[in-house]
Amino acid sequence: MDLGKLKDDQKLDLCRWYFRGGFAFLPFLWAINAVWFFWEAFRRNPFEEQKLIRRYVILSAIGVAIWAAGLTTWIIIFQTNRAEWGEFADKISFTIPQGIP
Amino acid sequence: MTTRSLCAMEMQAFMIAAKDSETCFRRSNMINNLNPMRFCDPMGDRNVWATLFARDASEQEKSVIVLAARLDTTSMFEGEAPGAVSTVAGLVTALATYSLLSEMKTELSPARSGGNVMLMLFNGEAYDYIGSSRLVYDMSNGMFPPKWSNVPSLNISKIRMMIELNQLSQINQSTGAVAPMYLHKTLDNPDIAKFIQSMKSQQADLNLNLLDSTATSIPPVSLQSFVKADANFPGVAITDYDQSFTNKFYHSVLDDVKLLKFKYSNGTAPPSDSIQAYLANLSTALGRSIYELIAQKPYTGTTKVEPTQMNELLHCYLNSLNCSLFHSATNDDFTLPEYPPPLYVGVSNSLNAVTGLSGRLIALLTGAETNSSKEECKLNESDVTHQYLWMRGKMGAGVCVQTTMNYSTASSPAFDIEGYNWKSGQYSTWTESVWKGFEVRIFLKPSYGHEAFVISFGSVFLVFSFIVVFFIYKQSDIFFEPNISNGGC
DSSP: OOGGGSOHHHHHHHHHHHHHHTTTTOHHHHHHHHHHTHIIIIISOOOTTHHHHHHHHHHHHHHHHHHHHHHHHHHHHHHHHHHHHTHHHHHTOSSOOSSOO | OOOSOOEEEEEEOOBSOOSOHHHHHHHHTOOOSSSOOOOEEEBEEEEEEEESSOOOTTOOTTOEEEEEEEOOBOOSSTTOOOOIIIIIHHHHHHHHHHHHHHHTHHHHHHHOTTOEEEEEEEOSTTTTSHHHHHHHHHHHTTOSSOGGGOSOOOOGGGEEEEEEEOOOOSTTOOTTSOOOEEEEESSOOHHHHHHHHHHHHTHHHHTOOEEEOOOSSOOSSTHHHHHHHOTTOOEEEEESOSSSOSOTTTTSTTOSHHHHTOOOOOSSOOOTTSHHHHHHHHHHHHHHHHHHHHHSSOOOSOOOOOHHHHHHHHHHHHTOSSSHHHHHHOOTTOOOOSSOOOOBOOBTTSOOHHHHHHHHHHHHHHOEEEOOOTTTOSOBTTBTTSEEEEEOTTTSSOEEEEEOOEEEEEEOGGGTSTTOOGGGOOSOOOEEEOBOOOEEEEEEOOOHHHHHHHHHHHHHHHHHHHHHHHHHHHTHHHHSOOOOOSSOO
């Protein structure tokens, strides 16, 4: 999809839908939203919808940051403690690594 | 002259399981996703058993004498577990004794008054008594023999005495004298005293040297599983050691023919000081003592175990599976290899050749020949207490043998009990990790100078190629003609 071919209100719609979609546990939608519309929100000369687009981009970026912090914490805890947790860890694992405790 | 390594070797021996049996067994039975993984397999195989007389509901308490031996051993080498002293010696003595008792059946039958002899070959004993602990567990749950076999289930109270043959050798022999054998008893009772007395009374005739063990508890033999279940279990273990093993290569790859000092006597009778003669004498004494226990009077016949039979039995288990006894005990469906049977118990879903062959050997030596043809020679609905096996037989012409021989599972109850406490140490929990193929690769290693040259030449060439491409890009109008699209071609 080429943003250059869209009208400004269509861009706002797209940005808005990506932002709303990210609440369905889809942080990558927010990540894409923040990166894709960055130029539109901050680098282009002001246009009518830019204020709203800017808000969605900032909120998406904040959402991604929260998700990243949360996932990193959980992943670190799980990876370092999986062997010690024994049966509980096995129950919440989808694949259990071979050859190591 | 360089001192660097010229070759490098990479070995892959990946084991899928890790940590301990409880973990790998739990993970193997977990259904997490659509791709179930097996991490380890429980170890085990089958026990082999047979009864001299077919058992029926009229069996009394304390009427069965169990003659037991091990069927397995272990070592650190794959496929090499000879177990000559630790296993084979006791095993062939038990087989020969049982075979002798079978020959005495005509005299024994009218005098037995309900008594019986059960031959029991335990598998997996090297790994915390897998076979014997499983048997005790099955007996306490009325599952041995299984209900469908129509044979009354055996429980511990029906066992009058268990005689176990453990490591038997002449290692302890001082020059000129007869190697001593030690009798370890679990407790003192009149039956055991009678048995020991009967054995010792034959020492002179059969050139044996039987001594009471001075140890305060029984050695690590299968009797341990029975004593664990019943502290007053009557049993005697016959071994070649008193308080500590004489076998320096117990559970080792070096526990082989040389240690047992077995030399196959091809055609001639084995010498009188050979292990064949020694074990033959021991079997004869055992057979006669057991006869005396059951018939309540001494054996007055002349049947004995001949050293030539012991010679053949030892040859089968120690030298080559392709021996005359196994040949007679099998049919054309079997191919007998030339090497001796490795006695490592392995995993329970993979059955060992030696278990089936031992069972067939028992059928050959003690079973009854029938007139059935090969097609009719199978389990008979009207007689579920016996097995029917087609084999070449002593004459080699093919015969259907009827036998009480059967197998029983030798796999630890720990894997079958729901919610078993793995930390309790009550049953064996040995498992074998599932392993991927064993691979070795050998590489020729270049010298350090050679490796350094290759990487520096490569890096320089990389940088050089970037420079060349950049140069060509900058001067591209000189190198390439401008594209004139005039609709030609």
